[in-house]
Amino acid sequence: MAIEVTEERTGDVLVLLPSERLDSSSARAFESILMGHVSNGQRRIVVDFSRLHFIASSGLRVLLLAARALKVESGMLALCAMETNVENVFRVSGLHRIIVVETSRDAAIELVAQPLAGQSRRL
Numbered sequence: 001m002a003i004e005v006t007e008e009r010t011g012d013v014l015v016l017l018p019s020e021r022l023d024s025s026s027a028r029a030f031e032s033i034l035m036g037h038v039s040n041g042q043r044r045i046v047v048d049f050s051r052l053h054f055i056a057s058s059g060l061r062v063l064l065l066a067a068r069a070l071k072v073e074s075g076m077l078a079l080c081a082m083e084t085n086v087e088n089v090f091r092v093s094g095l096h097r098i099i100v101v102e103t104s105r106d107a108a109i110e111l112v113a114q115p116l117a118g119q120s121r122r123l
Contacts, residue, residue: 001031008053012107013044019051022059031062040065043075046108051080055089067099076100080108 003026010072014037015059017104022030036046045065067077082090090096102108 002026005030005033011108011113013112014042014047015046015109017048017051018078021054021056022052022055022062023056024058025057027056027062030059031065034062034066035069038069038073038075043070043073044112045075045077045107045114046068047077048081048105048108049079049083049086050105052086055082055086060093060095062091063099064065064095076112076114078102078108078112081106082100 003022005021006019007047008015008017016034018030024074034045034047045066063077069075070077079090080102081104082101087096087101090099090101100108100111102111
């Protein structure tokens with residue numbers, strides 16, 4: 001099953017907004033979208049969860065893969081705007097200690113938009 005993902009840009013930051021559920025039936029499609037951007041050179045990514053109502057371990061796995069891949073490339077992934085039940089899954093899994101979680105999209109974009117380690121910021 002596919003997942004609806006809206007894509008927006010704020011400067012160099014790509015914002016992805018997945019909708020409804022990120023579970024075993026939609027994780028592969030989301031992984032393809034997210035990792036496709038990483039493979040194509042996107043280094044600043046925010047995933048806005050304001051439209052997501054459920055996340056399963058398969059969705060967490062995709063986010064962990066992306067965070068690790070971006071770290072290797074001196075990039076950054078931040079998550080934001082989680083509903084309480086989604087945030088609880090992150091806290092129970094411990095992923096909130098590995099991937100940055102901000103309460104607002106603006107805060108996540110501001111954090112991710114900072115110059116990347118070892119690189120100068122291009123205007």
